[in-house]
Amino acid sequence: MSLPVRLSPQGAVLLSYKDLVARPLELRESIESGFGSGEDALGIVIVEDLPPNFPALREKLLRLSNSFASLPEEVREKYAREESLYSFGWSMGKEVMNGVPDLNKGSYYNNPLVDFPNVSEEEKKAHPMYYNPNVWPEKDEAGVEGFEEAFKELGTFIFEVGCLLSKACESFVAESLVDSSQSIENLISTSQCNKARLLHYFAPTDKPDVVTTAGEESEISDDLCGIHLDHSLITGLCSAIYLFHPSSSSDVDESKPLKAIPAPHPDSGLYIIPRSRSKTSPVKVAIPSNCLAFQTGEALQLCTGGRLRATPHFVQAGSSKTGKNAVEVEGVVGTVTRETFAFFLQPDVGAVVGKDPSGADETFGQFSKRIMEGHY
Structure with missing residues (x-):
């Protein structure tokens, strides 16, 4: 059955958390519709009916994302790690998007599950982007108290839901796995390479870069996050929080948290480039605040022989009718930042995920190194 x-x-497949727990094998058709190779599959599913503690975990960490990004630059840079290729701790302006350093957002990377990976020194040196120790703000760093705990709690929550989702994928792809000795769940649950990214999108500039896609009647702006594929197995995504920042200090009440508002512009948010030739425009996918979304990554496409496929996606800032980025909320003028969290569930570096051009086995470490070198 x-x-x-x-x-x-918007066409994203909906799954119930309760069904993931109780009857994952009965979700075969949903997995194929969401993650499969068909033209209408968007490479994303949305998980509803999550345990009641999720909203508080999400909001706590996403507000801390803004708090960290608001620290002085010299404080933020204490937590940057060049030796990890800026893949642990704070990173801003190191990633290349659309051919230029990305200054639109800041990221905080860590593995929510493992502080000190239990691998050889040789592996640590060969793969510093995965096997570096975690980097956490000091416990008494003013303004970001509880950062480490919040990061780990939300990350662990997403990891556990992702493992359930991977079980639902098994019956659909078991016969097509490149390495039949492994399962997707095992690749994720035993990995020390899982990596989470807390993202702070700064208030956008008045003139964002615009990318025109061939054959489309309109322009799309991937100014916040260039069009790309994730290189994970699956990526867990939280719905973004938009925080309103009054422009005038007289409108700031230090005793109250920043106001969370709806997306400031109708076209702000996550977009997916559809596979279907009948659809010529990117599809905007809304993630409800009490739900999680999961996207397919290139590693999943490779290790399932293309049976489950990744789809290109990007984040758009949106623009107001006046062309300015200042917005007005209850009579107060200000700007808006976007906070979100992505957890890349991926195998250890030695796991075979596909074949290289010569036909030899390609490990996740080899594959991801090739991808990372193109972005940094």
């Missing part, structure tokens, strides 16, 4: 496929208004 298979449960009926349910879709969001």
Whole structure:
């Protein structure tokens, strides 16, 4: 038996957390519709009915994302690690998007599950982007108290849901795995390479870079996050929080947290480039605040022989009708930042995920190094 496929208004497949727990094998058709190689698959599913502690975990960490990004530059840079290729701790302006350093956002990377990876020194030197020790703000760093705990708690929550989702994928891809001795769940659950990224998107500039896609009637702006594929197995995503920052200090009440508002512009958010030739425009996918989304990554596409496929996606800032980025909330003028969290669930570096051009086995370490060198 298979449960009926349910879709969001934008076409993303909807899954119930309760079904992931109780009857994952009955979600075969939903997995194929969301992650499969068909033209209408968007490479994303949305998990509903999550345990009730999720909203508080999400909001706590996403507010701390803004708090950290608001620290003085010299404080933030204490937590940057060049030796990890800026893949642990704070990173800003090191990643290349659309051919230029990305200054639109700041990121905080760590593995929520493992502080000190239990691998050889040789592996640490060969793969510093995965096997570096975690980097956490000092416990008494003013303004970001509880950062480490919040990062780990939300990361662990997403990891556990992702493991459940991987079980639901098994019946659909078991016969097509490149390495039949492994399962997707095992590749994720035993890995010390899992990596989370806390993202702070700064208030956008008045004139964002615009990318025009061939054959489309309109322009799309991937100014916040260039069009790309994740290189994970699956990526867990939280719905973003938009925080309003009054422009005038007289409108700031230090005793109250920043106001969370809806997306400031109708076209702000996550977009997916559809596979279907009948769809010529990117599809905006809304993630409800009490839900998690999971996207397919290139490693999953490789290790399933293309049966489950990744789809290109990007984040758009959006622009107001006046062309300015200042917004007004309850009579107060200000700007808006975007905070979100992504957890890249991926195998250890030695796991075979595909074949290289010569036909030899390609490990996740070899594959991801090739991808990373193109972005940094």
